Amino acid sequence: MSTILNENLLLAIALAPLAGSLIAGLFGKAVGRAGAHSVTILGVTISFILSVIVFFQVMDGASFNATVYQWMTIGKTQFEVGFLVDSLTAMMMCVVTFVSLMVHIYTIGYMADDDGYQRFFSYISLFTFSMLMLVMSNNFLQLFFGWEAVGLVSYLLIGFYFTRPSAIYANMKAFIVNRVGDFGFLLGIGLLFAFAGSMNYGEVFAKRTELAALSFPGTDWGLLTVACICLFIGAMGKSAQFPLHVWLPDSMEGPTPISALIHAATMVTAGIFMVTRMSPLFELSDATLSFITVIGAITALFMGFLGIVQNDIKRVVAYSTLSQLGYMTVALGVSAYPVAVFHLTTHAFFKALLFLGAGSVIIGMHHDQDMRNMGGLRKYMPITWITSLIGSLALIGTPFFSGFYSKDSIIDAVKLSHLPGSGFAYFAVVASVFVTALYSFRMYFMVFHGKERFRDPKHPESPMGAEAASHAHGAHGHGHGHDDHAHEPHETPWVVWLPLVLLAIPSVVIGAIAIGPMLFGDFFQHGVAFDKVIYISENHPALHEMAEEFQGWASMGLHSVAGLPVWLALAGVVVAWFLYLVRPDLPAVIKRAFGPIYTLLDNKYYMDKINEVVFARGAVAIGRGLWKEGDVVVIDGIVNGSARFIGWFASVIRFLQSGYIYHYAFAMIIGMLGLLTLFVTLGGK
Numbered sequence: 001m002s003t004i005l006n007e008n009l010l011l012a013i014a015l016a017p018l019a020g021s022l023i024a025g026l027f028g029k030a031v032g033r034a035g036a037h038s039v040t041i042l043g044v045t046i047s048f049i050l051s052v053i054v055f056f057q058v059m060d061g062a063s064f065n066a067t068v069y070q071w072m073t074i075g076k077t078q079f080e081v082g083f084l085v086d087s088l089t090a091m092m093m094c095v096v097t098f099v100s101l102m103v104h105i106y107t108i109g110y111m112a113d114d115d116g117y118q119r120f121f122s123y124i125s126l127f128t129f130s131m132l133m134l135v136m137s138n139n140f141l142q143l144f145f146g147w148e149a150v151g152l153v154s155y156l157l158i159g160f161y162f163t164r165p166s167a168i169y170a171n172m173k174a175f176i177v178n179r180v181g182d183f184g185f186l187l188g189i190g191l192l193f194a195f196a197g198s199m200n201y202g203e204v205f206a207k208r209t210e211l212a213a214l215s216f217p218g219t220d221w222g223l224l225t226v227a228c229i230c231l232f233i234g235a236m237g238k239s240a241q242f243p244l245h246v247w248l249p250d251s252m253e254g255p256t257p258i259s260a261l262i263h264a265a266t267m268v269t270a271g272i273f274m275v276t277r278m279s280p281l282f283e284l285s286d287a288t289l290s291f292i293t294v295i296g297a298i299t300a301l302f303m304g305f306l307g308i309v310q311n312d313i314k315r316v317v318a319y320s321t322l323s324q325l326g327y328m329t330v331a332l333g334v335s336a337y338p339v340a341v342f343h344l345t346t347h348a349f350f351k352a353l354l355f356l357g358a359g360s361v362i363i364g365m366h367h368d369q370d371m372r373n374m375g376g377l378r379k380y381m382p383i384t385w386i387t388s389l390i391g392s393l394a395l396i397g398t399p400f401f402s403g404f405y406s407k408d409s410i411i412d413a414v415k416l417s418h419l420p421g422s423g424f425a426y427f428a429v430v431a432s433v434f435v436t437a438l439y440s441f442r443m444y445f446m447v448f449h450g451k452e453r454f455r456d457p458k459h460p461e462s463p464m465g466a467e468a469a470s471h472a473h474g475a476h477g478h479g480h481g482h483d484d485h486a487h488e489p490h491e492t493p494w495v496v497w498l499p500l501v502l503l504a505i506p507s508v509v510i511g512a513i514a515i516g517p518m519l520f521g522d523f524f525q526h527g528v529a530f531d532k533v534i535y536i537s538e539n540h541p542a543l544h545e546m547a548e549e550f551q552g553w554a555s556m557g558l559h560s561v562a563g564l565p566v567w568l569a570l571a572g573v574v575v576a577w578f579l580y581l582v583r584p585d586l587p588a589v590i591k592r593a594f595g596p597i598y599t600l601l602d603n604k605y606y607m608d609k610i611n612e613v614v615f616a617r618g619a620v621a622i623g624r625g626l627w628k629e630g631d632v633v634v635i636d637g638i639v640n641g642s643a644r645f646i647g648w649f650a651s652v653i654r655f656l657q658s659g660y661i662y663h664y665a666f667a668m669i670i671g672m673l674g675l676l677t678l679f680v681t682l683g684g685k
Helices: 007-026 028-059 087-110 117-136 140-158 165-196 201-206 208-212 223-238 247-253 256-265 267-277 286-308 313-333 337-364 382-395 402-416 422-448 463-474 494-520 542-549 553-562 564-582 586-593 595-602 604-656 661-684
Strands: 064-074 077-085
Touching (some): 077 087, 077 140, 087 117, 117 140, 140 247, 140 256, 201 208, 208 223, 223 267, 223 286, 267 313, 267 337, 286 422, 313 422, 382 422, 402 422, 402 542
């Protein structure tokens, strides 16, 4: 029997992290370091435990869709804060709070020596609150609040080291690129509000058929197509889809826990969640779905290529995130919304694991992030090694690991789709399997196996190598290029490796557990704002056809050996093993042989340059033109011209000011006669 969830319980889930954030942020000096991490961890722990309780209540048929607070009313329009909690929301709440809790615990060890300790805990707890408000919203107003709030906190976190110019550049880049996406997002919300007359999800969904029949004013474009494309542009910014992806790799300037929290499990998946929540609208526009499919395919394949040439361990994982977000977007485009959410869930665990594993390596390497200075860390960091291996195996889609079930389901869904663009998307997601395996195990072999390069002088092209060279030059050749044995790698403290272990467990098992109910069961069948949580029309039957062939997680894993993706993944691992363990001299030969291609990839397809030359300089040119022509010529011309006219007019009429009373009296009499004549004339007519 369906029941209504307790409103106070839902408020506690959202507000507990906010309370911790405020205490750590406003009273950080008073409570100290231990107080700051204790109060924020307590808040997120409460939120996680209550989220799990809500999840099981939702599984038993409970739900919630109501206003919590009415902000203001304008005419018949109400602006409210409200919660919509169904199976999709409950699952997102558990993922967000669990990953956030792991990051909070991990941060105790990672940020132990940082001066901004309390500030950092305040930020990450505030981010958790913002993300919860986003996923729990039942209206576009609150959705936009959460959307902008996570953007603001990510700006603060990316630029956490605000004295570092590169961090300031990175957070400004993230902020500006996301504003581009958010402009489209706001236009989409505005269009739906203008024509549906409501901000509430349920009321907008109820009018979706009427909206689909309308045309965008002045064109023959479908109104819903324009609105959905605008909404998706917002998702392109937040979920880093091509060409609005450029901010995410640079966001690695923030501390590593941020990479796991924001750029693996939560913020970048906000766009995926939003499109899934709006599935009743997106399903009525095939043009929008094709657009989404192509954008996701480009991101999945071409961002994966960039991961192959990266040497910074965090940037490899960052480009991996971009590629996997492309997979999720492709799934949305072919109407396989449950598959996209399934991959979002599995990806959250294994990608957070890989980011935190990279952070553990960085700690063990005394904050050296360049993989060319690593090697052979397996025996020095055994826990980090085994958990990173588990994360890598899940990422490449190894059978029976969580990533296998979600990635393979995406590939199957794309193969069964008949939408325009699905053919290219199928090629992209299949080719990306090999690319993912290649860059993932390139990183794994360079870090944990092979020669122990950390005892050698730093690689001259690495940041630490360049720094050592500058020191050596400054010391007139007496240099510091060689690292002493005092800085041996070491395993990290338990507060760092414990979250790795706890994330490794779902990275293995969550796929097998969740695939049945999430994709082919009734997990998404019972909607609150709409008749189903996720709407899938009969015109897009890919998921229905997949359900007919599904025979359980074990059978799916066993039969995978007959499929192409598994062999492509194995080929990627073998190529990486050969190039970086058997013949480590070959990558340099290949780099020289394919110089132009390497240069293109190393410069990230020159997207930053294009943005700088075309858009940034274009914006400056437009601004300068508006200033010179609009402000100086037009506005100043009007203002100064009117001032000059008044001055001229005053200089003329001043000659009428004689100072004699009889002149003024005569002027008054003439004026009165003129008025009387006018009145008599008008009265006679």
